[in-house]
Amino acid sequence: MTSQVVENKKLLVLLIDGFRWDYFNIPGLQLPGFSRLFEQGVKADYMIPDFPTLSFPNFYSLMTGLHTEDHGFVGNYMYHEEKQSSFEYKMVNLESNQSHWKKRTYMFEWPGCHVPVHNMTSTFCDKMNEWPMVPQTVNNLKKAVDLLKTDKIDFAGVYLNAVDRWGHSYGPNSKEVFDIVKQTDEAIQEMLLLLKTYNLEKNTNVVIFSDHGMTEISESRTIDISDHIGSVDVIAVEDKGAVCSIWPREGKIDKVYTGLTSMGNSHIKVFKKETLPDRWHYRNNKLVAPIIVVADLGWYILTPGGPSIDKYMNGPAKGYHGYDNAEEDMHGIFLAMGPDFKKNYKTGPVRAVDIYQVMCKALKIQPLPHKGDWSRLKDIFK
Numbered sequence: 001m002t003s004q005v006v007e008n009k010k011l012l013v014l015l016i017d018g019f020r021w022d023y024f025n026i027p028g029l030q031l032p033g034f035s036r037l038f039e040q041g042v043k044a045d046y047m048i049p050d051f052p053t054l055s056f057p058n059f060y061s062l063m064t065g066l067h068t069e070d071h072g073f074v075g076n077y078m079y080h081e082e083k084q085s086s087f088e089y090k091m092v093n094l095e096s097n098q099s100h101w102k103k104r105t106y107m108f109e110w111p112g113c114h115v116p117v118h119n120m121t122s123t124f125c126d127k128m129n130e131w132p133m134v135p136q137t138v139n140n141l142k143k144a145v146d147l148l149k150t151d152k153i154d155f156a157g158v159y160l161n162a163v164d165r166w167g168h169s170y171g172p173n174s175k176e177v178f179d180i181v182k183q184t185d186e187a188i189q190e191m192l193l194l195l196k197t198y199n200l201e202k203n204t205n206v207v208i209f210s211d212h213g214m215t216e217i218s219e220s221r222t223i224d225i226s227d228h229i230g231s232v233d234v235i236a237v238e239d240k241g242a243v244c245s246i247w248p249r250e251g252k253i254d255k256v257y258t259g260l261t262s263m264g265n266s267h268i269k270v271f272k273k274e275t276l277p278d279r280w281h282y283r284n285n286k287l288v289a290p291i292i293v294v295a296d297l298g299w300y301i302l303t304p305g306g307p308s309i310d311k312y313m314n315g316p317a318k319g320y321h322g323y324d325n326a327e328e329d330m331h332g333i334f335l336a337m338g339p340d341f342k343k344n345y346k347t348g349p350v351r352a353v354d355i356y357q358v359m360c361k362a363l364k365i366q367p368l369p370h371k372g373d374w375s376r377l378k379d380i381f382k
């Protein structure tokens with residue numbers, strides 16, 4: 001043992017739900033907070049989420065470095081065949097056999113931080129009450145910085161939902177979304193000021209990422225599969241919109257599959273579980289349904305349980321996500337700044353599963369087995 005004290009660096013993580021990779025390039029929109037981050041840190045071209053490009057599957061991919069099929073959070077709404085019950089993201093108790101966080105962590109309104117993973121939760125979990133808007137997030141950032149400047153915690157995670165909500169409500173190309181991006185930038189400016197004021201810049205790394213992007217949808221681009229499933233032939237139909245999971249009754253997989261493919265609709269792809277593309281890493285889990293229907297970008301699948309487009313603040317959604325993760329519009333962001341990261345450094349695309357190891361390295365903890373690729377990120381560190 002050396003007597004030299006290794007300075008323990010802190011980590012502040014900001015997860016911005018639904019922040020699309022190109023929101024930085026909105027014409028005429030000045031974003032001084034983000035611009036400062038680019039100058040002072042690392043920016044990836046974009047972040048490729050896991051499939052399906054929905055929030056909850058990706059929250060877990062981001063925080064564990066595991067693919068959807070490994071961590072088992074395969075959709076927002078799922079069906080458990082053995083238990084014969086449907087459940088949604090709020091009720092999940094992941095069947096992971098690994099605990100991922102061994103530092104003193106404080107999560108602010110972080111979705112799922114109250115849910116134990118192998119009987120382990122974050123040290124503190126300020127459970128999400130509503131969907132946090134920008135002012136709440138600024139407050140949470142203040143609380144996070146306050147705690148980080150003490151020796152009480154090593155890691156603070158803050159979650160912002162507003163960009164996703166505005167994206168759904170008004171569509172990604174709306175003035176309202178541009179406004180919420182501007183407000184988010186103001187929150188970033190506030191965060192940078194707090195770090196400076198409390199003299200935390202030297203020992204605190206900051207990592208910012210989103211979980212997915214957003215694309216425009218329209219009531220004129222819906223596909224109703226209700227009449228083609230055969231209600232007597234299915235046990236459960238989970239999720240709608242971009243991706244729909246179907247659990248046929250025993251012996252009815254082929255019949256339901258044929259019913260869907262015979263629609264001849266060129267804007268959906270119908271997969272039996274075993275034919276799902278390898279690149280989605282979305283096959284080897286019992287929670288993945290026997291039949292998966294995926295809509296083309298911007299199209300919306302309607303089901304018996306979801307006969308209309310989801311309603312948001314402004315009526316039916318005008319923006320949506322969940323589509324193929326190869327689609328540019330589904331891509332999110334990854335930024336990092338602080339004493340361990342290079343300055344003014346651009347790197348290529350990263351994947352959701354890559355980010356866990358970055359956070360582990362910043363906290364000097366040994367990552368558990370994960371699916372991230374170090375070659376995509378090793379150069380971002382000093």
Ligand SMILES: [Zn+2]
Nearest residue numbers: 018055164168
């Ligand atoms: Zn969303």
